[in-house]
Amino acid sequence: MKLPFPGRLLALAVISSLSLALPLSAAHAEDKPKVALVMKSLANEFFRTMEDGAKDYQKTxxxxxxxxANGIKNETDTGEQIRIVExxxxxxxxxxxxxxxxSKALVSAVKKAMDQGVVVINIDNRLDPDLLKSKGISVPFVGPD
Known part of the structure; x- marks a missing residue:
């Protein structure tokens, strides 16, 4: 099955995150690592397709x-998205x-996650590079140029 672009984008991000997260979970070999997908709009068909692609990939x-997988209903509800990340x-x-x-409001939540040892992959909308730099973090980005 060939995934549509959102599914392929997500599959690449999931594979990237797993390659970084699996060594972290070696101490807990009996536990499978949890990968969290946090989307910016559950109302947008693009992100629903992305979620479907992620679920199909996870099944295999x-x-x-x-x-x-989770996301916000309204693309502008950054407070809710921060709460979901936490x-x-x-x-x-x-x-x-x-x-x-x-791209700016989520940087602090991403930094907190990284400080707790969570591997973060940024997809679709690039986090603000200057703000990331000011926080002393680097987050891989998978998405359109």
């Missing part, structure tokens, strides 16, 4: 990782694949 790799980290996510609703 169910023995490798668990997927937790919730995912508290739920034990080892990797976070995020399409930020706001």
């Amino acid at each position: 790799h169910a023995n490798e990782f668990d997927l937790i 919730q995912m980290v508290n739920a034990g996510a080892k990797a976070l694949v995020i399409a930020p609703a706001d």
